Amino acid sequence: MDTGDVFDPECPTRVVLDRIGDKWSVLVLLSLDGGPMRFTELRGRIGGVTPKVLTQTLRSMEQDGLLTREVFAEVPPRVEYTLTDLGRSLHGPLSVVAGWAERNVHEILRCREKFS
């Protein structure tokens, strides 16, 4: 099976990198790993995201097959977002990166100060 090449601008792997690279996509995916969540739950969990951007993020991730969107005909309305297998398979790689970020944030901030 042939795989993509991230260094080739013609390779669609680039679009995958864009999605993965999106800060909000990463946070949505990490959040949903604990199980399905509703729109407002996600908004609460992921501090600082605006509804418009969250909607865009969720729609893109749905298109890419990372999650599913299920609407329940209830009142008040309920919409649940659930990771697909593909989405779950991305959790491992991303949590490795998130862990690195959490461990190294101090070091990076120290470096930045030296430049100011």
Next chain:
Amino acid sequence: MDTGDVFDPECPTRVVLDRIGDKWSVLVLLSLDGGPMRFTELRGRIGGVTPKVLTQTLRSMEQDGLLTREVFAEVPPRVEYTLTDLGRSLHGPLSVVAGWAERNVHEILRCREKFS
């Protein structure tokens, strides 16, 4: 040692996620893992990057302590970019993500088509 929390918008871990999330930063870091490179080499290796954006990327990564920039007083000018220990420590996490991207690009494209 306390670590950051990626879900807190006040936590500086967010800025780290932004950097990591940047497509070009990822590609620069993966490229430099093979050893120091010059500006033009990087441009060649990383298809599709414009010089302006590459410069911005390199300057940011330098500020964050991920790489060093060394200017040699030669003719023609030579500038070498080298990963720091911090930068090298990020290679593992990122290559895991890049590997995922290369392996799953087909699946994602298939999902996209179903939405068109």
Next chain:
DNA sequence: CCTGCACAGTATCCATCGGATACTGGTTAC
């Protein structure tokens, strides 16, 4: 002499995108 090339970038312009703020619509509980 002076033209051209190598290298490492700047300069300029424009389209797109992210983010802030405000608003919608159906239902039901008070």
Next chain:
DNA sequence: GTAACCAGTATCCGATGGATACTGTGCAGG
């Protein structure tokens, strides 16, 4: 009747990314 709940839209603006073109230094070749 009016306020709240939920899941979003609508609108506007500044920042950012990308395309294209240009700069400056110094040597090598004709």
